Amino acid sequence: MSLLNTQPSSVTLNFSLPPEFQPPFDGNNETVVSVKAINSKSVVAVDEWRRPRLFEAGWKFQFLHPYDDIGVRYQINVQMFHNQQPLLVEQDYFVIVNQAPHRQTIHLSPIGLLYVEVQQPDTFAAEEAVTVSLHEVADPSVELIRVMHDEQTASSFYLKYDPQKITPGKRYALTGIESRYHQQITVSPGHVELAPVSLGQPGRLTQKLSQWAQAPLRLFTDATAKIR
Template sequence: MSLLNEQPGVVTLHFNLPAEFQVPLTGENETVVSVKVVNAKSPVTVKDWRHPAFFGNTWKFHFPHNYDGVGVKYQVHIQLFHNQQPLLVELDYFVVVNQAPYSQTVNLSPLGMLYVEVKLPETSPTEEAITISLHEATAPEVELVRIKHDERTATSFYLKYDPDSVIPGKRYALTGVENRYHQQVQVSPGAVELSPVSRNFSARLFQSVALWLEKPLRLFTDSDEKIR
């Protein structure tokens, strides 16, 4: 990959949130975006950006494309924090850029509303074309929600679930079945954390482990009542 000597191109991402998502206006807000090149031998950080505010349900984000004459795969991670609590599902988004300027729409998933994309077979019935199941990644029989969609709305939509019913840090998955012939269809995203661990919990856990490591190890014979 050769670096450009002149002004680099720009990649523009259009971040979208569902219209019904209410952006918090009070409290402590923060937007965090990380962009990395992931088709190199090791990931290369392109931009690590933080801003102490939100930007509404639709906004633009820019980062430089510093490579010429080659396709680059970028990994984009975005999180919104309100009072140290994450508001988005823990997801990575991938953007492939062959030439800049380049733009792409990224539909974000707030907690309780997972943005789903389905690749339908060429022939599908027009009514209740597919069934989508959201379940535990290692236990498909443990479902959070199951819905049916017709041909017009099945390609992309927000799948609603109860965020209080999921375990923070646990991974969940989607399964799609075409209803006429009962064949599986491709559904994205793949395995995903629907309720990421909050910053406060992570900080408390790290602090507890650090304090535990600082304490000297004690043997049974160090106790007040030694074993005879």
């Protein structure tokens, strides 16, 4: 679903979700998107957007990037709520825009399905494998799940885990090991909250929503004055 028509100075984000994600359409639903510009000195709010509905599959979102000669690093946060319960893993996504129009796909992670990207070694045989484990940050020996992928599927995939084994608000980490030499490889995301706290509980997520509620909900704002 496209939320706006593409404009020359806009950034278009394609929010991708796994096909098995089927959002509920009854009850109280809300989708919230926050966009912030990050430079070396500060973080500046650019857009806060919300709708009383949920989205599935792929949907598009746009915001203004009114610069031709400067690169900007944007921090994107997306969350969906059903009856005040978060449906997505709590993550910040980063988009670097050097020139508009700019298009980029962001893979969102529903709770129970974490989108994983693996940085493969330079020499990686097709018959070899990468082992990825999801574990507690404080104690890597406490694993939630361990999976093995070959070269064809190890670069990016959705890692399925049991949300019932997750402590809300607790941070977890991913570790990747290549099979031949048992060397560690880079896996993203880094530390992540797999089960964010609900709106009815105190925590960082509710603080964010409180800040969003105080801001004007406009898709196109005076971004030029805010970022400068």
